[in-house]
Amino acid sequence: MPVSTQSGSVETRTEAVLPHIADPQKVAPKDARELSKLFFDQLQVLEEGTHEHQYARNTLIEINQSLVYYAAKRYRNRGDGQLDDIIQVGTIGLIKAIDRFELSREVEFTSFAVPYIVGEIKRFFRDTTWSVHVPRRLQELRVTLAKAMEELSSLLDRDPTVADLAAHLTIGEEEVIEGLIAANGYTAGSIDMPTDSDHTPSGSGRTYADITGDLDPGMELVENLHTLAPLLQTLDDRERTIIAMRFGQEMTQAEIGKHLGVSQMHISRILNRILTKLRTGMLTQN
Structure with missing residues (x-):
């Protein structure tokens, strides 16, 4: 056919x-x-x-x-x-x-x-299109708020406030705020984008990466010291003295041995025993 x-x-x-x-x-x-x-x-x-x-x-x-x-x-x-x-x-x-x-x-x-x-x-x-996971309820609320903001902006000749939106939609102000916050998860921008701050000199090339916080490697040291402090209290006076000389005054094992009247080998064995004890204690607490 x-x-x-x-x-x-x-x-x-x-x-x-x-x-x-x-x-x-x-x-x-x-x-x-x-x-x-x-x-x-x-x-x-x-x-x-x-x-x-x-x-x-x-x-x-x-x-x-x-x-x-x-x-x-x-x-x-x-x-x-x-x-x-x-x-x-x-x-x-x-x-x-x-x-x-x-x-x-x-x-x-x-x-x-x-x-x-x-x-x-x-x-x-x-x-x-949501850059972060947002509950369906908040995704739908974002759309409702966007429409309401457009309508109220025309009626009021200004940007509507949270109270305006809450009254217009007959919902609570807390729910409006929750929806506005959720809208921030709709798109994501690169941290390599230049900042728009008025305080940034023109042509400086400053990006969001330059002003975004990062993990401070010193924080791990602080946490370790915080964990180590009570363990040091379990050492006897002689052990704490050796630790203070080795790591506080940065003395060599030979210098510590000479100061205490013992051999370098003896100090080495004591340090190994102390450090093993402290390391085991820190692992147990973590």
Whole structure:
């Protein structure tokens, strides 16, 4: 059964009475609707897993790809640079719609498919655009607050306060604050970006990395000393004296031995015993 299109030649496909379309994505939308009915009709009688069934399903995906592009245009100004990803997830929605559509529904496939496509795109943004994990309730509150802020800014001719937002939405001020804080997790910026502080000299090249705190290696030393202090109290006077000479006055083992009237080897054995005792004590406490 030959079928003609506005922008592609069609040849009869005898195996399943389906036309062969040279370039499915160039089929005009009007022709795509008619061809979709034909392919859906055959898809219901073809055995799943056969070459004919796969051909019919793949062709339906390709000739209806314009629905994905149509839906994706609504999100092209989000500034996320993810148009390819949007089209990809939109296509997943299109495939789901094709697999679940039945001609007996007596509804146009386009009307059936668009909600599936848009649903997948919205799910993609919901699951991927938050830089940190935020509960769904707060994600939805962020959207509500954004709309309310836009409305109130026009009405009040100024930025709305927390009290304004709470009154407008009939929710508590604490909930508004929680939502505004959660909105900070929606996007993330690089710490290599230049700061916008008025106190930063122009052209200084100062970035957020320069003013962001980091782990202080000295803190580990403080914690170790804090743990070590009570352990030192368990040593006898002679052991504490040797520790003070070795690590406080930085005397050599030979100098300590000479001061105490013993050999360097004896001091070495004492130090090893003391340090083992202290090390075991610190590991036990940690």
